[in-house]
Amino acid sequence: MSVRRLAEDSVQPAAFAFNAENQAWAEQTIKKFPEGRQASAVIPLLMRAQEQEGWVTKASIEHIAAMLAMPLIRVLEVATFYTQFQLKPVGTRAHIQVCGTTPCMLRGAEDLMKVCKHKIHHDPQTLNEDGTLSWEEVECQGACVNAPMVMIFKDAYEDLTPERLEEIIDAFASGKGDTIKPGPQIERDFSAPAGGPTSLTTSNPKAEG
Ligand code: FES
Structure with missing residues (x-):
């Protein structure tokens, strides 16, 4: 932090x-x-x-x-x-806030930060060369069940891998951030179990009468 x-x-x-x-x-x-x-x-x-x-x-x-x-x-x-307030100029196309709190850290947040260091700037809160991107580490953003995740302005991008974060950064860098759907980046609805429902998977015969 x-x-x-x-x-x-x-x-x-x-x-x-x-x-x-x-x-x-x-x-x-x-x-x-x-x-x-x-x-x-x-x-x-x-x-x-x-x-x-x-x-x-x-x-x-x-x-x-x-x-x-x-x-x-x-x-x-x-x-x-509040880390939602930026106290210095941030990237005009994306400021990437990587959650580094325990659930995200255990699920690969450090690898996400390596991507940011490599693609944006070695140092957090520092603009890239053309001023379009910046990043920082933040505390829990309340999406732990879909860890690891990042916030970009008001949207959360969850269930990330380093490869998927690279794609997302590339999209924002080229001004096409709106082509990336926020939320889970794997096949799951919101915070439902990854891979589909695990309970209440059959209908109730009594209810069907
Ligand atoms: S620990 Fe990352 S969203 Fe909660």
């Missing part, structure tokens, strides 16, 4: 503002919470800022703290805690 700090000043933009559409959305979102509880909007606003800018800038954190009348440190705590 990496230390989560804000990006160096050299890459931080001087200012942040929501565009008109996002500003209207933010104002509506803040209104959903009772008077005095506007701080509850901090996570959706940070996520919208990330979707607009590609990552969470220092200026966006300051801007959101002011919008919600929150102490800056409180917004910083949220932004630096």
Whole structure:
């Protein structure tokens, strides 16, 4: 797990503002919470800022703290805690978050990270040469039954082998990430048993009467 700090000043933009559409959305979102509880909007606003800018800038954190009348440190705590928030520029086509927690580690996460090192950059959270790809190790993403897995932006890709991850990275690198179906990358429905059902495989004669 990496230390989560804000990006160096050299890459931080001087200012942040929501565009008109996002500003209207933010104002509506803040209104959903009772008077005095506007701080509850901090996570959706940070996520919208990330979707607009590609990552969470220092200026966006300051801007959101002011919008919600929150102490800056409180917004910083949220932004630096959740790995869903990117604190420095990430690949424009894919930022690959490899789960390295125990179930995924036991099922081959280290081999997936070797693929990322080889195909993207030796170091996590570092852009590849043309700025289109980056990767990092993250903690459990809640898809342990389909380990090992990676997240790419909001989608999970599960039941991975190194070979399948290479194919997925190649698709995103060439701008064809939308051709890859998220979820299990083997023949199984969601988190049902691999290879098909193992129980309730026959009909109930009594029910059929
Ligand atoms: S351990 Fe990887 S998703 Fe839970």
